[in-house]
Amino acid sequence: MLRLPPLPEPLRGAFMMSLRLAYNGTAEDGERMVAPLRTVGPGNPRHRKGHAVQLKRSVAELLDGMRPWQSDRRLVNNLAPVEAPDAAAIYGPERYTRLAAAKLTHDPATMFRINHNVVPAT
Incomplete structure (x- = not known):
């Protein structure tokens, strides 16, 4: 302990x-x-x-x-879920598409889903 x-x-x-x-x-x-x-x-x-x-x-x-x-980008770690409920809006469409593809490859079961979850690409 x-x-x-x-x-x-x-x-x-x-x-x-x-x-x-x-x-x-x-x-x-x-x-x-x-x-x-x-x-x-x-x-x-x-x-x-x-x-x-x-x-x-x-x-x-x-x-x-x-x-x-200040830029338009925000640090995801500093956002509360109520500040940006839509992960696609946080990352932007291009980045979100890349993240969704990586999620499909490395975490298709969405084991890591806390905070601003990225849904695996279909």
């Missing part, structure tokens, strides 16, 4: 988040964009009033600031 060291008291039973960002602009612009996020933590979010609302607002502002560099 794996035994992990006990968590410090403030972390026990708490939902925690660690956020890492990379920005290819100037340090000043990067600092300006993440400044709202810095006001949210560190600390236990359960003890901060309005934490979730402020965090959502800060993340939305950060994403808006990065919009000029």
